[in-house]
Amino acid sequence: MIILNDKKVENPKTLLKLIKKYAIEKKGVCILVNGKIVEKAKWKNYRIKDGDRIEIVGFVGGG
Amino acid sequence: MKKDFFEIGTKKLKSRLFIGTGKLPTYKLIPEIVKKAGVEVLTVAVRRIDPDTREENILNYIPKNVTVMVNTSGSRNAKEAIKIAEIGSEIIETDWIKIEIEVDYRYLLPDNEETVKATKYLSKKGYKVFPYITPDLVTARKLVDAGACAVMPLGSFIGTNRGITAKSLIEPIIKEIDIPVIIDAGIGRPSHAAEAMEMGADAILVNTAVAIAKDPVKMSIALSEAVRAGRMAYEMGILKEKEYADPSSPVSDFLKKI
Numbered sequence: 001m002i003i004l005n006d007k008k009v010e011n012p013k014t015l016l017k018l019i020k021k022y023a024i025e026k027k028g029v030c031i032l033v034n035g036k037i038v039e040k041a042k043w044k045n046y047r048i049k050d051g052d053r054i055e056i057v058g059f060v061g062g063g
Numbered sequence: 064m065k066k067d068f069f070e071i072g073t074k075k076l077k078s079r080l081f082i083g084t085g086k087l088p089t090y091k092l093i094p095e096i097v098k099k100a101g102v103e104v105l106t107v108a109v110r111r112i113d114p115d116t117r118e119e120n121i122l123n124y125i126p127k128n129v130t131v132m133v134n135t136s137g138s139r140n141a142k143e144a145i146k147i148a149e150i151g152s153e154i155i156e157t158d159w160i161k162i163e164i165e166v167d168y169r170y171l172l173p174d175n176e177e178t179v180k181a182t183k184y185l186s187k188k189g190y191k192v193f194p195y196i197t198p199d200l201v202t203a204r205k206l207v208d209a210g211a212c213a214v215m216p217l218g219s220f221i222g223t224n225r226g227i228t229a230k231s232l233i234e235p236i237i238k239e240i241d242i243p244v245i246i247d248a249g250i251g252r253p254s255h256a257a258e259a260m261e262m263g264a265d266a267i268l269v270n271t272a273v274a275i276a277k278d279p280v281k282m283s284i285a286l287s288e289a290v291r292a293g294r295m296a297y298e299m300g301i302l303k304e305k306e307y308a309d310p311s312s313p314v315s316d317f318l319k320k321i
Contacts, residue, residue, distance in 0.1 A: 005111050022114035028122040029112055030153040037153050055111060057150055059121050061090065062108020062134045063083030063221070063248075063270030 003053045011050055015043035018054070029058045069265060071243050072159055072191035072212040074130060078103045079260065080290045081132070081245065082283060083270025090124040092279050097126050100283035106132045106161055106268065109147050109154075122155065132159040132193060139166050141180035148185050160185060161215065161268075162194040171221040175202040179209055186210025195247055198232035203240050214240065215268065217248040218259065222271045224251025227258055237263045253289030260293025261301055 002011045004018075012018040015031055015038060031038050032055040038046055048054070068075045081104040082096060096102060107121060125131060133151030138144040141164065148160040162181050164174045175196050182192045191212045196202050198216035206214050216233050219225035226249060227233065237244045243265035250256055251272045259267045269286055276282035 028120045030150045058112040059107040060110045061084035063085040
């Protein structure tokens with residue numbers, strides 16, 4: 001299990017699989033694993049460990 | 064008349080009206096606002112994306128030629144603001160960052176001290192930093208030294224539509240520092256926008272007034288026209304006020320002679 005935006009979910013193994021699982025547009029998001037930014041180029045091979053805290057963040061309207 | 068563009072953050076811009084995209088009823092309005100009001104800079108914020116809901120991606124509505132300025136709102140100190148800046152430039156290739164650090168939630172007053180720290184760090188890293196501050200000349204000078212591209216003093220509290228109530232504190236900043244001054248927050252009407260320009264501000268950033276207007280596109284047009292009018296007047300030289308009347312028509316005494 002991993003913690004995705006505060007919710008416990010199954011470990012999808014890699015960040016690319018995580019994005020695909022939730023059908024999130026690759027464009028416009030940034031992923032943080034345990035508070036550290038993981039660059040898009042590294043998503044494919046990035047192995048998610050059980051217990052990792054993952055945040056998916058993106059742009060919203062703001063002033 | 065002077066050149067019709069101004070330089071800021073290594074870009075040459077024609078429009079002195081920057082628009083914030085918060086609180087818009089729909090992102091679908093963004094392309095029309097950009098087109099009709101001639102906007103070249105938009106601000107966005109960074110938030111968590113809920114994987115379970117299909118939220119619209121604001122980037123799909125921002126035209127390619129627009130510069131995206133990432134706002135660090137939500138950050139409570141320099142460290143968090145820096146993190147948001149790094150996230151922003153990972154999401155898209157932008158190095159334009161508006162530093163907004165707040166720990167006061169009633170008035171949404173920025174923390175000037177933390178803002179100077181974040182500006183120093185990010186400017187050294189090559190970001191184009193636009194710090195939002197409570198108007199204070201001493202802080203503005205520190206921001207110039209820290210490498211800021213501009214300073215963004217608040218006209219009045221965020222979202223209050225009160226206009227430039229902090230005028231007497233902003234004027235010395237415009238007068239004394241050499242980097243652009245963008246009046247941010249509080250601008251609720253075209254007359255406020257024109258006033259900012261007449262004061263000599265280089266640009267304004269407006270969000271609420273556009274976003275909550277009955278017709279945000281129309282409001283953005285009204286603001287852009289006011290900005291142009293105010294700027295033109297400033298370039299002509301704002302006339303001094305006089306105590307006594309000064310006739311506009313030629314004075315003649317011929318009536319006495321007939």
